[in-house]
Amino acid sequence: MNDSKIIFAGPVGSGKTTAIATLSDEPPVCTNQIATDMTKVRKSKTTVAMDYGTMTLDAKEKIHLYGTPGQERFNFMWDILTTNGLGLILLLDNTRRDPLNDMSFFLESFKDYINETSIAIGITQTDIAPLLKMNRYQQKLKQHGVSSAIFEVDARSFNDMSQLVQALLFSIDPGLEYSA
Numbered sequence: 001m002n003d004s005k006i007i008f009a010g011p012v013g014s015g016k017t018t019a020i021a022t023l024s025d026e027p028p029v030c031t032n033q034i035a036t037d038m039t040k041v042r043k044s045k046t047t048v049a050m051d052y053g054t055m056t057l058d059a060k061e062k063i064h065l066y067g068t069p070g071q072e073r074f075n076f077m078w079d080i081l082t083t084n085g086l087g088l089i090l091l092l093d094n095t096r097r098d099p100l101n102d103m104s105f106f107l108e109s110f111k112d113y114i115n116e117t118s119i120a121i122g123i124t125q126t127d128i129a130p131l132l133k134m135n136r137y138q139q140k141l142k143q144h145g146v147s148s149a150i151f152e153v154d155a156r157s158f159n160d161m162s163q164l165v166q167a168l169l170f171s172i173d174p175g176l177e178y179s180a
């Protein structure tokens with residue numbers, strides 16, 4: 001797999017598939033299947049393997065976007081997809097019961113990858129459930145020893161998602177620029 005890739009992770013319904021569809025230059029590849037379990041309560045379809053899209057960096061270089069399945073039972077894909085790459089975008093769904101706990105879970109699950117690369121965090125669905133105080137997220141990040149940009153985003157918004165990608169790229173190399 002190409003080195004110029006970004007991984008999207010986060011719980012079911014946090015907007016990973018939507019974000020890749022929003023950002024991708026080409027129609028994305030997705031592996032959404034009808035949900036047959038608890039996931040169904042939240043939405044009808046869920047990713048079972050991965051999402052894939054691309055975007056152009058610096059008018060020349062392509063960045064490959066990979067979305068992971070949110071369901072833990074597909075977590076073998078998390079390891080497969082986090083080989084190499086530039087960094088991780090963690091999407092958290094603010095309507096879930098405990099988004100701070102979700103953040104801890106994913107920081108822990110992707111710990112090695114985050115240590116080797118970089119991370120940026122987007123909190124979605126804040127139009128439905130009001131955002132917890134941002135400093136609660138910052139404190140939790142600190143407890144994990146992680147430094148990350150963190151924004152309220154809507155995965156359906158190109159502007160929001162490209163801001164998040166830019167923050168990730170900036171944390172890797174302030175010279176990298178994404179030409180939206």
Ligand SMILES: Nc1nc2c(ncn2[C@@H]2O[C@H](COP(=O)(O)OP(=O)(O)OP(=O)(O)O)[C@@H](O)[C@H]2O)c(=O)[nH]1
Pocket residue numbers: 010011012013014015016017018019039043045046047048068069070071124125126127128153154155156
């Ligand atoms: N209201 C609102 N809806 C959002 C926002 N961000 C994403 N969505 C919607 O939330 C849903 C997210 O679904 P997906 O993109 O399939 O979520 P996912 O993270 O890929 O989920 P899994 O593949 O099951 O892990 C979609 O219906 C989006 O349109 C937001 O900020 N506000």
Ligand SMILES: [Mg+2]
Pocket residue numbers: 016017018046047051067068069070
């Ligand atoms: Mg998905």
